[in-house]
Amino acid sequence: MSEVIPNQDNPSRDNRDAKSVLAAANLPLPVRDLIDKLIRKTRLWKREKAEVALELIAHFADGLEAGQSADELVAHFGDLKTTARLIRRGKKRNRPLWWRAQRRLLQLFTAIVLVYIGLAALLVMRHPNPTIDYIAEFNRPMLSTPVADRAWPIYRAAWTKAHIWDNGAVLWPDKERGMVRPGEPGWPAAAVFLREQAPLLASLREAVAKPSLGWELKAGWEAIPAEDRAAMQGPSTTPNPLSAGQSADDPLLSRALVSVMLPFLNPMRHSANLLAADMWLAASEHESDRLLADYRAMVGLANHAGQCPLLVNQFVRLGIIALADQTIMALNVSDPTLLASHRVDLLHAMTSAEQLFRLDISGEKAFYMDMIQRVYSDDGHGDGTLTLDGLRFWEQMSDTHRIRPINTPETALRILILPAATTLTASRKDLTEQLNRFYVAAQEDAARPMWMKGKTPSKVDALVNSWKPASLRPDYYLLLSILAPSLNRASTTFGQARAVHEASMVALSLEAYHDKAGQYPTDLSELVPHYLPTAPLDYSTGTPLRYKLVNGKPLLYGLGKDGIDDGGVWADKKNHWPNVPATGDWVVYPPPDPDAN
Amino acid sequence: MRIEKELMRGTGPMAVMQLLSAGEKYGYELVEALSKRSSGVLAMGQSTLYPMLYNLEAKGLIVSRVDDSGTRSRRYYRLTDKGTRRLARDSKQWKSLSEAMSGLGFGPAAAQEGGPV
Numbered sequence: 001m002s003e004v005i006p007n008q009d010n011p012s013r014d015n016r017d018a019k020s021v022l023a024a025a026n027l028p029l030p031v032r033d034l035i036d037k038l039i040r041k042t043r044l045w046k047r048e049k050a051e052v053a054l055e056l057i058a059h060f061a062d063g064l065e066a067g068q069s070a071d072e073l074v075a076h077f078g079d080l081k082t083t084a085r086l087i088r089r090g091k092k093r094n095r096p097l098w099w100r101a102q103r104r105l106l107q108l109f110t111a112i113v114l115v116y117i118g119l120a121a122l123l124v125m126r127h128p129n130p131t132i133d134y135i136a137e138f139n140r141p142m143l144s145t146p147v148a149d150r151a152w153p154i155y156r157a158a159w160t161k162a163h164i165w166d167n168g169a170v171l172w173p174d175k176e177r178g179m180v181r182p183g184e185p186g187w188p189a190a191a192v193f194l195r196e197q198a199p200l201l202a203s204l205r206e207a208v209a210k211p212s213l214g215w216e217l218k219a220g221w222e223a224i225p226a227e228d229r230a231a232m233q234g235p236s237t238t239p240n241p242l243s244a245g246q247s248a249d250d251p252l253l254s255r256a257l258v259s260v261m262l263p264f265l266n267p268m269r270h271s272a273n274l275l276a277a278d279m280w281l282a283a284s285e286h287e288s289d290r291l292l293a294d295y296r297a298m299v300g301l302a303n304h305a306g307q308c309p310l311l312v313n314q315f316v317r318l319g320i321i322a323l324a325d326q327t328i329m330a331l332n333v334s335d336p337t338l339l340a341s342h343r344v345d346l347l348h349a350m351t352s353a354e355q356l357f358r359l360d361i362s363g364e365k366a367f368y369m370d371m372i373q374r375v376y377s378d379d380g381h382g383d384g385t386l387t388l389d390g391l392r393f394w395e396q397m398s399d400t401h402r403i404r405p406i407n408t409p410e411t412a413l414r415i416l417i418l419p420a421a422t423t424l425t426a427s428r429k430d431l432t433e434q435l436n437r438f439y440v441a442a443q444e445d446a447a448r449p450m451w452m453k454g455k456t457p458s459k460v461d462a463l464v465n466s467w468k469p470a471s472l473r474p475d476y477y478l479l480l481s482i483l484a485p486s487l488n489r490a491s492t493t494f495g496q497a498r499a500v501h502e503a504s505m506v507a508l509s510l511e512a513y514h515d516k517a518g519q520y521p522t523d524l525s526e527l528v529p530h531y532l533p534t535a536p537l538d539y540s541t542g543t544p545l546r547y548k549l550v551n552g553k554p555l556l557y558g559l560g561k562d563g564i565d566d567g568g569v570w571a572d573k574k575n576h577w578p579n580v581p582a583t584g585d586w587v588v589y590p591p592p593d594p595d596a597n
Numbered sequence: 598m599r600i601e602k603e604l605m606r607g608t609g610p611m612a613v614m615q616l617l618s619a620g621e622k623y624g625y626e627l628v629e630a631l632s633k634r635s636s637g638v639l640a641m642g643q644s645t646l647y648p649m650l651y652n653l654e655a656k657g658l659i660v661s662r663v664d665d666s667g668t669r670s671r672r673y674y675r676l677t678d679k680g681t682r683r684l685a686r687d688s689k690q691w692k693s694l695s696e697a698m699s700g701l702g703f704g705p706a707a708a709q710e711g712g713p714v
């Protein structure tokens with residue numbers, strides 16, 4: 001047999017493709033077709049195809065040279081598809097390392113994507129199933145109170161009549177300086193206004209005598225009866241900004257604590273300011289009965305504001321009672337004889353107010369538990385995973401309670417991030433366990449004496465620090481860790497307000513002692529037990545409160561954070577009273593002059 | 598007689614390496630040698646041989662070179678050191694297996710005694 005193919009160069013050197021190599025081969029048509037089909041089926045690189053083509057051309061040429069016919073060779077070749085697949089597999093195994101590594105990575109990535117999609121599909125099928133109605137639990141004590149013992153109808157009528165939403169700007173002629181006081185330029189106009197408010201103030205004094213505020217918590221502004229809304233917002237048809245986009249139909253938000261509106265807090269704060277201003281007016285008019293009644297009304301108002309156990313309510317409660325105490329202090333400083341006839345009654349009223357300084361964090365825990373049951377699925381055994389509905393709920397929580405309409409792109413995005421979010425956040429069981437530990441620690445911190453708080457790390461901080469490895473993943477405990485600073489701050493604020501409250505009582509006791517003895521005592525222990533049950537403490541150090549007479553007037557102070565007795569000098573320019581100063585002494589009575597500070 | 602695919606899967610590469618242990622060969626030579634020296638028992642077509650050669654090459658047991666000096670371009674295959682070691686190991690195992698099978702009554706001696714072949 002004659003030569004069937006010409007001598008060929010190595011295709012890897014001349015970069016020829018399989019087609020040209022095959023075209024140059026002098027092979028019978030059936031054989032050439034077979035090789036052509038096979039090469040095409042291999043789907044190899046151009047160079048690889050040329051190599052295989054050359055090898056097969058040589059092979060068939062050898063077969064023909066050995067005397068086999070083209071038809072025999074084609075018939076005995078075997079299955080074209082299988083051969084192409086095996087050749088492809090063999091050749092690919094000879095490819096460079098970088099290509100094989102890249103292929104493995106691609107396979108790995110594809111596998112991860114498939115697992116991720118599978119996980120997303122699994123998670124999308126899970127839904128939250130809230131079983132505890134915390135709003136109903138919060139409302140239970142109020143609803144069990146007889147209607148006659150509820151203050152809300154009185155507040156509502158009084159605020160509606162007084163247009164509380166548009167009332168009292170005259171009390172703040174200069175917002176920078178705070179509420180106007182006797183002797184200041186704006187006071188005459190304020191006094192006229194306050195006298196006009198006598199009916200409102202009388203109603204407030206009547207309302208606070210009721211044991212219960214009588215406000216039923218509801219989710220969403222629209223759920224609040226129109227009459228109640230009008231009492232706080234007026235007859236305006238402008239929707240409340242917080243109500244925009246809300247829907248009572250949303251199954252997760254319709255009974256969520258996060259949707260609860262507390263619109264009565266602002267009118268309460270304003271009512272407290274009116275009462276404080278009226279205390280000044282009563283003092284200027286030497287009406288100490290009214291002054292005492294106003295103080296008692298502020299205590300009652302604070303009590304009503306704090307009946308809902310949420311932290312915001314307790315801060316409003318604290319703000320009201322602190323305002324009452326500071327007003328008493330300022331009045332006592334301005335004219336100690338002013339309160340002479342009612343000092344004992346005032347001391348009794350102040351003693352009854354002590355329970356208002358207890359920080360209750362059970363409402364915050366309920367708030368978080370409610371969030372968990374609306375964000376996670378429920379496996380019936382206390383565990384669950386993040387859900388699609390939960391993610392939407394979570395986003396809305398940080399969006400001033402507005403409901404985002406369900407739209408396809410956002411839902412698709414949430415589905416996409418759901419498995420990642422599930423991996424990066426704690427399970428329901430883990431989060432619940434940490435929440436329980438967190439609140440036990442917070443309760444222990446709240447119960448610690450104030451002077452211990454700066455000396456040793458708080459239990460909450462220690463717990464949050466123990467999460468450090470987990471907290472490398474942001475939001476692992478779904479913002480639980482960011483509650484720690486606010487609770488620590490709340491605990492300190494409550495402690496400071498209590499210290500000022502007690503100092504006010506000591507100051508009143510000193511004046512009562514002076515009324516009786518004609519002079520101040522030489523030591524605070526002389527006030528015990530007739531005026532005070534125990535010797536007062538310096539809340540910044542836990543040691544006895546320092547007392548001395550300056551220009552014949554009492555000065556009460558603690559040692560502050562540095563624990564050094566500076567003789568009762570407020571020296572910290574950065575901290576403002578009543579915060580405990582870093583340097584100098586913590587003067588609690590009389591309050592340091594803010595202009596001098 | 599043709600060998601079942603499963604049996605061929607193990608013996609085919611060993612047979613090819615054994616042939617290459619005598620020196621380098623190109624594809625057609627290997628097909629011919631396998632057919633003739635095994636009396637057709639280990640005969641394999643190009644559809645089996647070439648993928649097998651590529652796999653052995655990927656494992657580093659054989660290497661190839663292209664020779665353009667003759668009348669046609671040929672790809673020659675030869676054993677590597679690794680292939681030589683693997684062949685030695687596989688041969689040893691094969692010998693042990695063969696002896697074991699003989700002990701069970703397989704093989705020429707058993708056939709003469711009337712046992713299974």
